[in-house]
Amino acid sequence: MTRYKQTLLALVLSLFCGEVMAQNNTNSPYTRYGYGHLADQGSSNSKAMGGVAYGLRDGTQVNFANPASYTAVDSLTFIFDGAVSLQNTNFSDGTLKQNAKNSSFDYITMQFRLARWCGMSLGLIPFSNVGYSMGEYREDTENSSNSSSVIYSGEGGLHQAYVGLGFKIFKNLSVGANISYLWGDIARTSYLTFPSDANKFPYQKTLDAVWKSYKLDFGVQYTQTWGKKNALTFGAVFSPKHDLGGKTSISEAVGNSTTGATYTSRDSVATYGIPLSIGAGLAYVYDKRLTVGADFLLQEWNKVSYMNNADAFCSRMRIGIGAEYIPNLIGRSYFAHVKYRLGAYYSLPYYKIEGERAAKEFGVSAGFGLPIPRTRSVLSVTAQYAKTHGSKVTFVDENTLRLVVGVTFNERWFFKRKVD
Template sequence: MIKYRQTLLLLLLICICDVANAQSSSASSNNTNSPYTRYGLGQLADLGSGNSKAMGGVAYGLRDKYQVNFANPASYSAVDSLTFIFDGGVSLQNTNFSNGTLKLNAKNSSFDYITMQFRAAKWAGISMGLLPFSNVGYSMTESRPVQGSTDQSMQVTYNGDGGLHQLYLGAGFKIFKNLSVGANISYLWGDVTHTRLEQFPTDASQFSYKNEFNASITSYKLDFGAQYTHQFDKKHAMTVGVVFSPGHKMSTNATVTTTTSVVAERDSVADCGIPTTLGAGFTYVYDGRLIIGTDVMFQNWSSAKYMNKKDMLCDRTRVSVGAEFFPNPMSRNYLAHIKYRLGAYYCSPYYKVAGSRAANEYGVTAGLGLPIPRTHSLVSLSAQYVRTDGKNAQFLNENTFRVCIGITFNERWFFKRKVD
């Protein structure tokens, strides 16, 4: 049975790694069709595994010895001493786009994360994994009247694809009975392309115009975290978590190519950056069966350069609340072993349109943690409804329904059996 489970784990690891590799190497494998990904580095990925996604994104104060919490590296010290944890997740989504007069639908699938974690010492845990950092993917066309003409129109087509990926290695240390600290170091890489094409279908004498932005980005990212747990009594406990990630300039090889029907010009641009991130959260745990938590995260994107400019982005704030209920871990009833989760969040996106913040984002989430019998492994299922609300009438509204599937394997790879 043990060999069977380890073989199954290896096969699933290979399959999910193939999906991740396809996502990172294929420009067509975008998990978004949002026109808002025209701005900045694209749509930022949420840092959360299966349980966090179902709880509105709450993560900074979570400590679970059977699940990976890569949002706060201090949590790695909670890993069980005998197990090796492997965690992978994917998402399926349907998005409706509307500007008041036109409605469109788009379907996408995406790789969310692959992580693993194990204990290195009684007071230390190690984790590593592959995560998306941002995603770009859109294609849209609009018709505009030609200035000074009453019978001619111009067709403008926008296309974009690519994104950044994050490979991390982290460690968490329990330095005192109730205090843990940790750090992640990540390698960031990816390519982003934005294209604007102007054509005049009603007038062949007019020259077409094409503007193409190509960026190849490589950089690093550091994340530091801490968690403090206070045990009020046998049944009541609270964990406070904080995270910090310093902002910095990224190594960027970027060009803008402008092409007309008669000439092409290329200019070099540079200086893209990631912001400083500050986050804090807490979780209250009752009797190991009920978890209630909240998180607040702030990123100063307004100070991060994009295409040599600092005024193209705005600060991002996210507030999350969530809960998990575990009815009865001692029961023989399978339904009593299911973890029931729900949450909600608000986020102010970091991109600007026409010089001002374009939208606000709201989401509600719910999910289940389905245990695999006679193991500590489980399948995490969650559903998310996300509303991106354009602040002005000319901006798009987006309604997204997303299903997330995560599989967490807990294998006792470090357990030595005694043979009589």
């Protein structure tokens, strides 16, 4: 009966995640550029550990950041894993301050073993999010009737539905691959008005881009053990660069519903791409209770085209470190089985404004993996603080507090029951 209740909860979580994914998950002005904010590719334990994932091999958690990890799941286990986030962000440009609250779909995945040497995972994860609304007043001191106001707004994002396989080549060596269907759309609008001259009609321009493509991710993990309690895993991931198939349309309107408006629309030919990505990490495990890891990621966004612009982005770099500790695997106390997690990261985002890198970012995180009584499932709760610092005084600084709640349903489904 417990298993059916957990399965029902998993289905409810799936529906909830689907609803949240349709919302704007950010209010960052930086998402005005490119594909917006790039989602972290990590499960709930990874998020609490500063995003560390490439070297992690945990048979009780889906690690879709490195498909080679799928071989860690045992033959009797079916894992269903999902998470959502709640966040509060303060924005400041040195003069003005603003606050925004958002909810965010993080991921929903499942994993199981196909054979002794093969594990499989599939799921739905976000790739990027766009959501912003900002204004600008352009004053003409010589002729006030030429002063204008512009409002910029945008929404949308890209999503991934993936299926992946991990293969154990040797006892300590595994490889894997994910293939994803990548789709989404982004709409960006600029609305120009002339507050001091009623004879000048407002002007609105909207750019809509729609993508349907694929994404490939490859991974490898090698584990070296010594003694009975020590294990060190090296992990690496690779994603090739490729062009995105997409459709772009531009709509323009002069006037409004009061004065009457003239509308025009046309399709535009534009090139888009996603970059070559390389990541590597180490994870050390002591006595199956202490895990310490570090990751490095490099994405060559500076070598892809966006809206026919081959110089639209900077390269992206990310470094993360983290740890997880379990006091006692066989202790009787509930808190002896709680997973305590800490992490930190430093990142250089891919945004480029006025020909230079727009910002840098760093963050810290802490969380718990709380066992659900009388089950093998875990409730993960993580608190994150992230700061995005603009490279110029006039650029926006962002301070974000985020709460991530994840549930991992870990059940023994694949075994024969004995009936007396």
